[in-house]
Amino acid sequence: MVESTQQTTQVKISVPEEHMMVNLLGSGDELLRTVERSFDSDIHVRGNEITISGSPEETSVVVRLIEELLELVKNGTVVTPDAIDRTLGMLRSSGGDDGERPAEVLTHDILSSRGRTIRPKTLNQKRYVDAIDRHTVVFGIGPAGTGKTYLAMAKAVKALQNKQVNRIILTRPAVEAGERLGFLPGTLYEKIDPYLRPLYDALHDMLSPESIPKLMSAGTIEVAPLAYMRGRTLNDSFIILDEAQNTSPEQMKMFLTRLGFGSKIVVTGDVTQVDLPDGTSSGLRTIENILYGIDDIGFCRLSSTDVVRHKLVSAIVDAYGRYDKQQNGSQGARGRSAIRSGGTGTSG
Numbered sequence: 349m350v351e352s353t354q355q356t357t358q359v360k361i362s363v364p365e366e367h368m369m370v371n372l373l374g375s376g377d378e379l380l381r382t383v384e385r386s387f388d389s390d391i392h393v394r395g396n397e398i399t400i401s402g403s404p405e406e407t408s409v410v411v412r413l414i415e416e417l418l419e420l421v422k423n424g425t426v427v428t429p430d431a432i433d434r435t436l437g438m439l440r441s442s443g444g445d446d447g448e449r450p451a452e453v454l455t456h457d458i459l460s461s462r463g464r465t466i467r468p469k470t471l472n473q474k475r476y477v478d479a480i481d482r483h484t485v486v487f488g489i490g491p492a493g494t495g496k497t498y499l500a501m502a503k504a505v506k507a508l509q510n511k512q513v514n515r516i517i518l519t520r521p522a523v524e525a526g527e528r529l530g531f532l533p534g535t536l537y538e539k540i541d542p543y544l545r546p547l548y549d550a551l552h553d554m555l556s557p558e559s560i561p562k563l564m565s566a567g568t569i570e571v572a573p574l575a576y577m578r579g580r581t582l583n584d585s586f587i588i589l590d591e592a593q594n595t596s597p598e599q600m601k602m603f604l605t606r607l608g609f610g611s612k613i614v615v616t617g618d619v620t621q622v623d624l625p626d627g628t629s630s631g632l633r634t635i636e637n638i639l640y641g642i643d644d645i646g647f648c649r650l651s652s653t654d655v656v657r658h659k660l661v662s663a664i665v666d667a668y669g670r671y672d673k674q675q676n677g678s679q680g681a682r683g684r685s686a687i688r689s690g691g692t693g694t695s696g
Contacts (some may be wrong), residue, residue, distance in 0.1 A: 349603065353451075355403070356401055356402060356403065356404075356407075357396075357400065357401070357402065357403070357404040357407045357408075358400070358401045358407075358490040358495070358696075359399070359400045359401075359407055359410075359411050360397055360398070360400075360628050361397070361398045361399075361400070361414055361415075362396055362397050362511070363396045363397070363398065363418065363473055364396070364508075365396075368418065368421050368422070369393075369396055371403075371421045371426075371427060372414070372417055372421055372427065373393065374427070377393075378525025378598055379417075379427055379428075379429065379432060380393065380538070380688060381435040382429045382432050382433075383410070383413065383414075383432060386432075386433075386436055387402065387406055387409075387410055388406060389401060389402025389403070389404075389407055389410050390402060393467065397458055397546060397649070398414060400414075403484060403632060409436075409439055409440065412430070412439055413436055413439060416435050416439070416449060416451045417431075417432065417435065417451075418457065419449070419451035420435075420451050423451070423455045425454065425455055426533055430469075431454060432452065434450070434469050435450040435451070435454065437470070437653060438450040438453065438470065438471050441471070441586060441653065442692065448471060448474065448477045450471075452474075453468055453469075453470070453471055453473075453474040454468075454469065454617050455467065456474055457555060458477055458499065458501040458502045458503060458506060459503075459505055459506045460529060461482035461505070461553075461554050461555065462554075462555075462556065466498075466499070466502045466554070467575075468495070468499065469495070469654075469656050470492075470650075470653065470654045470656075472648070472649070472651070472653075472654045473494070473495055473499060473650070473656075475570060475605050475648060476488055476496070476499060476648040477499055477503060477652065479646040479648050480500065480503050480612070480614060481497075481503075482646065483644050483645060483646035484607070484611075484615065484644045484645070485604070485607070485612075485613045485614075485615070485617055485644065485645045485646070486500075486612075486613070486614050486615070486645075486646045486647075486648060487592075487614075487615045487616075487635065487636070487645075487646070487647045487648065488614060488615070488616045488617075488648050488650065489616075489617060489618070489632065489647065489648070489649050489650070490501065490618060490649060490651060490654060491618050491620065491621075491650070491651070491652060491655065492522065492603060492621070492655075492657075492661065492665070493655040493656060493657035493661045493662075493665075494650035494651070494654040494655055494656065495650075495654070495656050496558075497546070497547070497550065497588065497590045497616045497651060498550055499550065500515075500588050500614040500616060501518070501547070501550045501554065501588060502519075503586070503614070503677070504516045504586040504588060504614075505551075505554045505555065507586050507612070507695045508568070508569075508586065512586075513584050513585055513586045513611070513612070514568070514584040514585065514628065515567060515568050515569065515570065515584070515585050515586075516568070516569045516570070516585070516586050516587075516588075517569075517570045517572070517577075517585050517586070517587045517588070518544075518547045518551075518569070518570070518571045518572075518587075518588050518590065519571070519572055519573065519574050519576070519577060519580060519587070519590070519603075520544060520547065520573065520574060520589070520590045520591045520594075521573070521574040521575075521591060521592075521594045521595050521654050522573040522575070526536065529652060530561070544571050544572075545658075546590070547588075547590060548560075550581070551569070553572075566630070567679070568696055573593065574589065574603060577602065577603055577606050578602055581606060581608045582608045582611055583608035583609050583610055583611060584609070584611060585608070585610075585611045585612075586611070586612050587606070587607075587612070587613045587614070588613075588615075588616070589603055589613070589614070589615045589616070590616050590617070590673045591616070591617055591633045592615045592616060592617035592631065593617035593618055593619050593621060593622045593623075593630050593632045593633070594617075594622060594630070595630070595631040595632065596624065596628055596630075596631055597629060597630075597631040597634055597635075599631055600615075600631025600632065600634075600635055601631070603615075615635075617632045617670065619632055619633050620668065620669075620672070622632060623677045652665040652666045652669070658692060
């Protein structure tokens with residue numbers, strides 16, 4: 349039921365089952381308070397009825413949020429404050445009119461393993477995993493914490509389990525931020541291990557720890573630095589290149605041309621965190637201009653709104669983005685000033 353005046357709209361939603369209302373409101377109405385903090389509208393619960401009063405625009409968003417949360421409850425998904433924030437973010441960013449409901453995104457199972465299910469948490473993450481399904485080569489570009497590598501690895505493990513590929517190959521360039529391999533102690537493998545450790549950590553989230561050494565010794569899973577890919581043709585494989593912003597254009601070309609029959613490549617990286625020496629361009633920064641328009645190659649961009657780590661990570665990413673924009677703007681202004689000075693100066 350909807351009642352409207354010029355300033356306010358009142359909407360009533362009836363929840364059909366008591367247990368759905370309990371799961372929707374949360375323990376001690378925790379989830380209800382999370383929703384209330386996000387809006388200026390008045391939200392009241394009485395029995396199995398939720399009444400929302402506020403501006404027409406905001407009331408519409410509250411209603412759609414509750415409808416999406418009810419859909420999550422129906423699907424057996426535990427509603428959490430984070431799920432509410434994610435759902436609301438999708439509704440506000442897209443208007444919800446792009447054909448993909450937040451409830452569909454948050455219940456899209458990629459991989460179930462070790463008692464947990466890996467799912468996308470944002471609309472862009474859903475589009476990213478869909479692109480991996482549709483294309484042979486996919487580039488996932490975005491800041492730290494957006495799930496680029498983690499989701500790609502979940503898709504790789506799923507493809508291996510479904511026998512769509514015979515092996516998984518995980519690789520990264522061994523480029524260091526402020527250190528050089530030669531100064532690190534140990535053998536070559538011990539020197540390289542810190543660069544590959546994040547890939548091992550993700551594997552341990554998705555496979556039983558005792559199975560990983562067996563799969564690696566059998567060659568079913570290979571974790572190796574990028575230099576080890578040279579000269580190979582990789583057939584029937586799911587290949588992930590992580591931290592691709594630290595490849596040179598030549599290394600990127602070398603890697604992409606390893607693609608063999610029955611294989612899939614996912615390249616991930618953050619073009620704002622390049623650790624290459626000064627004067628070396630990033631292969632990830634130039635690749636879209638080179639490959640744009642080629643069939644079966646997809647580019648997916650993620651942003652700070654897709655960060656799934658601590659909320660501060662998203663704020664930090666945005667702050668650095670603003671700082672870099674200001675720095676580039678001031679440098680551009682100084683350059684233009686120098687050009688004007690040079691053009692109007694007089695010789696002594």
